Amino acid sequence: xxxxxxxxxxxxxxxxxxxxxxxxxxxxxxxxxxxxxxxxxxxxxxxxxxxxxxxxxxxxxxxxxxxxxxxxxxxxxxxxxxxxxxxxxxxxxxxxxxxxxxxxxxxxxxxxxxxxxxxxxxxxxxxxxxxxxxxxxxxxxxxxxxxxxxxxxxxxxxxxxxxxxxxxxxxxxxxxxxxxxxxxxxxxxxxxxxxxxxxxxxxxxxxxxxxxxxxxxxxxxxxxxxxxxxxxxxxxxxxxxx
Amino acid sequence: xxxxxxxxxxxxxxxxxxxxxxxxxxxxxxxxxxxxxxxxxxxxxxxxxxxxxxxxxxxxxxxxxxxxxxxxxxxxxxxxxxxxxxxxxxxxxxxxxxxxxxxxxxxxxxxxxxxxxxxxxxxxxxxxxxxxxxxxxxxxxxxxxxxxxxxxxxxxxxxxxxxxxxxxxxxxxxxxxxxxxxxxxxxxxxxxxxxxxxxxxxxxxxxxxxxxxxxxxxxxxxxxxxxxxxxxxxxxxxxxxx
Numbered sequence: 459x460x461x462x463x464x465x466x467x468x469x470x471x472x473x474x475x476x477x478x479x480x481x482x483x484x485x486x487x488x489x490x491x492x493x494x495x496x497x498x499x500x501x502x503x504x505x506x507x508x509x510x511x512x513x514x515x516x517x518x519x520x521x522x523x524x525x526x527x528x529x530x531x532x533x534x535x536x537x538x539x540x541x542x543x544x545x546x547x548x549x550x551x552x553x554x555x556x557x558x559x560x561x562x563x564x565x566x567x568x569x570x571x572x573x574x575x576x577x578x579x580x581x582x583x584x585x586x587x588x589x590x591x592x593x594x595x596x597x598x599x600x601x602x603x604x605x606x607x608x609x610x611x612x613x614x615x616x617x618x619x620x621x622x623x624x625x626x627x628x629x630x631x632x633x634x635x636x637x638x639x640x641x642x643x644x645x646x647x648x649x650x651x652x653x654x655x656x657x658x659x660x661x662x663x664x665x666x667x668x669x670x671x672x673x674x675x676x677x678x679x680x681x682x683x684x685x686x687x688x689x690x691x692x693x694x695x696x697x698x699x700x
Numbered sequence: 701x702x703x704x705x706x707x708x709x710x711x712x713x714x715x716x717x718x719x720x721x722x723x724x725x726x727x728x729x730x731x732x733x734x735x736x737x738x739x740x741x742x743x744x745x746x747x748x749x750x751x752x753x754x755x756x757x758x759x760x761x762x763x764x765x766x767x768x769x770x771x772x773x774x775x776x777x778x779x780x781x782x783x784x785x786x787x788x789x790x791x792x793x794x795x796x797x798x799x800x801x802x803x804x805x806x807x808x809x810x811x812x813x814x815x816x817x818x819x820x821x822x823x824x825x826x827x828x829x830x831x832x833x834x835x836x837x838x839x840x841x842x843x844x845x846x847x848x849x850x851x852x853x854x855x856x857x858x859x860x861x862x863x864x865x866x867x868x869x870x871x872x873x874x875x876x877x878x879x880x881x882x883x884x885x886x887x888x889x890x891x892x893x894x895x896x897x898x899x900x901x902x903x904x905x906x907x908x909x910x911x912x913x914x915x916x917x918x919x920x921x922x923x924x925x926x927x928x929x930x931x932x933x934x935x936x937x938x939x940x941x942x
Contacts, residue, residue, distance in 0.1 A: 607853075608850035608853060611849075611850060631882075640873075640889060640890050640933075641887075641888065641889045641890075641906075642886070642887070642888035642889070643885075643886070643887055643888075644884070644885070644886040645883075645884070645885055646883065646884035646885075647882060647883045647884070648882050648883075662913050663911040663913045663914050664883075664913065664914065664917065667909070667911060667914070669905040669909060671904050671905045671906065672905050672906065672909070675906065691882075
């Protein structure tokens with residue numbers, strides 16, 4: 459009986475996902491973009507660790523390891539949430555993609571323009587939604603994070619990072635776009651390298667920032683659709699640099 | 701001697717304004733847009749008053765009056781900062797523009813696309829930067845506000861309001877654009893009517909929101925240039941509604 463109940467639950471989940479996917483496809487159908495449903499990540503996240511990111515090592519192509527602490531007693535301290543979460547793995551850039559896919563089950567999508575559909579936006583902070591994006595011969599990581607910078611006021615932070623060096627990252631521009639309820643918000647910037655800790659990008663607020671009410675305005679039934687496009691920096695510089 | 705010192709100070713101010721204007725013109729020269737230097741408003745602002753905005757009267761075309769209180773003892777209470785500040789004036793929509801120009805010395809600019817150059821971004825919150833924009837046969841009010849929603853963390857909120865009824869406002873779309881340091885942020889939405897209190901728009905966060913560090917990235921020498929464009933909603937609906 460329990461088996462049948464679980465099966466029924468799984469079928470319902472699949473129908474729900476399919477429905478969300480269909481809605482997102484309808485929403486973005488004009489552009490013929492690939493839609494990917496992204497569920498929040500739960501595993502290995504926000505363990506009592508911190509990223510000992512040595513800035514000096516970032517240009518050497520080695521990801522800084524995340525060292526374990528005994529405990530985080532101060533609630534002001536934000537645990538390490540570099541793209542490898544609290545994973546103690548350490549390795550060269552060339553094998554980061556396979557590590558992320560195999561160990562952390564992060565999906566990878568192909569295409570210049572895709573739609574990132576983050577589900578369950580109502581989940582309490584801190585929560586991450588992560589996907590890899592393969593484009594222009596490189597792999598990028600999109601990170602959407604719900605976090606309380608000010609206690610009791612969760613905000614959403616979205617940024618894109620290149621799985622490459624900061625020098626390589628300078629050659630690209632990424633665009634994140636939200637569009638719903640007669641409102642449109644676009645953010646364009648140069649991606650950071652995964653060798654830089656994502657925590658600093660978010661604590662600096664140098665990314666797309668949404669407060670909860672705005673996120674709700676852009677959400678549909680608890681899911682937030684973010685259109686993603688990546689171009690080379692030459693295009694960005696030519697058309698937009700001021 | 702004092703007279704000459706004051707004259708010299710005034711000349712320096714003029715040169716500084718001219719320099720800022722020149723810089724903004726250079727920045728936006730590609731689009732040939734009109735640049736307006738906007739200084740923060742000081743007069744009549746944040747007096748101990750609150751806007752008794754009766755929602756029922758908004759469609760009747762009469763601006764809600766701002767009633768005086770004896771004192772605001774609770775720091776949680778945000779004083780009335782509707783487009784008429786704490787001014788007790790009350791009148792019909794048709795005479796709002798002349799009232800704003802004559803009593804509050806708010807400039808009015810013509811053109812479909814203009815650049816709003818807010819100076820002295822470092823001033824402590826609360827501070828407002830306001831301008832009127834005449835376009836497509838209507839007058840709009842751009843309000844940039846520096847405010848501390850979370851104590852010790854000032855943010856910038858920018859929105860556009862139509863000097864007209866909410867029904868009239870639904871016919872337009874406004875766009876605010878920031879572009880500097882290889883970053884670009886665009887916000888598009890339907891303007892609200894000045895009959896709705898600007899405080900609620902800002903407290904809901906239903907506008908362009910910038911944290912201090914992002915505002916600094918977009919600023920140049922303490923001034924923030926915001927590109928403004930207004931279109932009729934048909935264009936917006938055709939190209940962007942999802």
